[in-house]
Amino acid sequence: MPARMKVTHQFVEFVPEQLQDGVLYVSVVYATVAHKCCCGCGYEVVTPLTPTDWKLLFDGETVSLEPSIGNWSFPCESHYWIRRNKVQWAGKWTRQQIQVGRERDAVQKRRYLQAAEQPGTAAKVAAPPKPSVPPSSFWRTLARRFRGR
Numbered sequence: 146m147p148a149r150m151k152v153t154h155q156f157v158e159f160v161p162e163q164l165q166d167g168v169l170y171v172s173v174v175y176a177t178v179a180h181k182c183c184c185g186c187g188y189e190v191v192t193p194l195t196p197t198d199w200k201l202l203f204d205g206e207t208v209s210l211e212p213s214i215g216n217w218s219f220p221c222e223s224h225y226w227i228r229r230n231k232v233q234w235a236g237k238w239t240r241q242q243i244q245v246g247r248e249r250d251a252v253q254k255r256r257y258l259q260a261a262e263q264p265g266t267a268a269k270v271a272a273p274p275k276p277s278v279p280p281s282s283f284w285r286t287l288a289r290r291f292r293g294r
C-alpha cells in the first residue's frame with residue numbers, strides 16, 4: 146500500500162468503530178483524535194489530546210497535530226507529522242531514539258503533574274475567568290423588589 150500524503154478531518158462526538166482510511170476523526174468532547182495509520186497497514190492510531198500528549202490545531206480549514214506521531218508499537222514503526230491535513234513523513238527512529246523520546250515524555254508528564262499539584266502554578270493558570278459584572282437587569286429587578294417592601 147502506498148504511503149498516504151494527505152488526510153481529511155471529520156469532527157465527531159464519538160469515534161466510529163470502523164475508521165476510513167485517510168480520515169482523521171476529531172472528538173473535541175472526548176479530547177481524542179483517531180485515524181488509521183497513514184502507511185496503509187490498517188492499524189488504528191489514537192492520539193489523546195492533553196497538555197502532555199498531542200495538541201490539535203484547527204485553522205478553520207485544516208487540522209494539524211503536534212508533536213509528530215510515532216507508531217513504534219506497530220510493526221510498521223512509521224513516523225510522521227500531520228500538518229494542515231498533509232502527512233509529512235519523518236525518518237524511522239532507531240531503538241535508541243525511541244527510548245530517549247519515551248524517557249523525555251515521561252519526564253515531561255511528571256513535571257506537568259507536579260506543577261498541577263502545587264497551588265498557585267498550573268492550577269491557577271487553568272482556572273476559568275469569572276464574569277466580573279452580573280447582568281444589570283437582574284440587580285434592578287432585585288432592588289425594585291426590596292424597595293417595594
Ligand SMILES: [Zn+2]
Pocket residue numbers: 182183184185186187188216219221222223
Ligand atoms: Zn502503519
